[in-house]
Amino acid sequence: MTVAIVHERLTEIAGSEHVVAEFARQWPDAPISIPIVDPRVTAEFTGRVRTGPLSSAYRAARYRAYAPLLPLVPGWLSRQDFGSAEAVIISHHAFAAAAVKAAGSRPTIVYVHSPARWAWDKEMRREEASSLPGRLALDVLSRLAIAVERSAAPNITSIVANSTAVAQRVKDHWDRDAQVVHPPVNIDFYTPDAAQTRGDYFLLAGRMVSYKRPDIAIRAAVESGVKLVVAGDGREAARCRKLAEGGDVTFVGRVSNDEFRNLYRRAKAMVMPGEEDFGITPVEAMACGTPVVALGVGGALDSVVDGVTGSFVNGSSDAELVSNFAETFASFDNGLFDTVKIRRRAEEFSPEAFRAKMADVVAQTMATHPHG
Structure with missing residues (x-):
């Protein structure tokens, strides 16, 4: 044809x-x-x-x-x-x-x-x-x-x-x-690496624009006292840096694909706090064997399997979302997730x-x- x-x-x-x-x-x-x-x-x-x-x-x-x-x-x-x-x-x-x-x-x-x-x-x-x-x-x-x-x-x-x-x-x-x-999703590039040591940070990756709600993840990280690495840049960057004051939040800016892969591989979990049409980054993280903590709406419902490849968080207001993400961060146990099952799910994409x-x-x- x-x-x-x-x-x-x-x-x-x-x-x-x-x-x-x-x-x-x-x-x-x-x-x-x-x-x-x-x-x-x-x-x-x-x-x-x-x-x-x-x-x-x-x-x-x-x-x-x-x-x-x-x-x-x-x-x-x-x-x-x-x-x-x-x-x-x-x-x-x-x-x-x-x-x-x-x-x-x-x-x-x-x-x-x-x-x-x-x-x-x-x-x-x-x-x-x-x-x-x-x-x-x-x-x-x-x-x-x-x-x-x-x-x-x-x-x-x-x-x-x-x-x-x-x-x-x-x-x-x-x-x-x-x-x-x-x-x-490029699952041939984004792969697990047994030689990488899993870190103790959560990863927020992508453009820092309002609809992706980076503010929710940052406020939740500060509230719960967990480490958060933010990879990416955008219009909301200055505001997000101000919100991060007093917390253990590291901004690494725009990084190469190789650096992204390393961040995925070593993260405790990747975070997606906004509603995406589909959302490529969660699947990239899963392809690396990393679970995802995501807002339970939109495209995440098609990719993340709650309790198997990650956890969903919901809330009816910004304050409730921040509180619920913070609670999930504080209690999150990466050891409850199977890297092989997470990777297998990513391969479907x-x-x-x-x-x-x-x-x-x-x-x-x-x-x-x-x-x-």
Whole structure:
């Protein structure tokens, strides 16, 4: 079969880019249409990316900011020519579904990392923008994202969500059913190491932004008196450092993949205090044989097995969450968890499993909705 692949932007390598990389491996001849591309991060897709003037504008901008260009993305995607492709596979965050219009009568398979969460959730928008101009700009952008999704949703042939929680959002916002295919995790790199000595610290890893709730983990660590290592950086970094005063909290900033792996391997447990669409880092930790202490909502419910690969924490307010995380930290016994069982669970999220499931989805879609 011949397919075309669409992705929203390629300005960094994160979870959604790993998804597209696996699409590229499964369909090695497929062109990849991406409106905004940073040439410094295209190594995995060399020679296959089709882009245009938005990329030129992005490269010419002094600070290489993609946000001002996002309103132009739907128009560019809706005018794409997919040539002889028999189907179009779309990696969607907020605007990529606009490519459904360009697909015409071809079947479309949209892999949804989430309906634009910041667009549908007013509270998240408030947290994302601190200034009045920023809030106004984000409000305008959110209306555009919602309009794109509402326009495309009825015309998508098959919808795939990256977690059960995202499938529910698709149902709530798009009034469409979605099947779940969990994203790929590099379990060949993230592995246990018997030679590593398990430490006495909890690990908080990832971007320090408000919706990930690093403040909850830090406040809980200070309250319970446990050691916490924070790996990552972001807008909330200064606030988090202030919250950590008086506690045993170490900030290591952004680290290499090798350093991340070592931190995972030696941690008493990894902490995920915020609601994630799926959450790659908990699975990376589990691939290293490390249990996870996670907020019991969202994508964590699809990856963490309570009592087997980690523990869930819940609460109805920030104060209750801090108290419950602190209590879990104080009583946590890493020895109650089996490294082999934790690793085995992580193996269910391998890139090979992801490619096989997506190949089945595409084949079934094309069999029931042939092009032409």
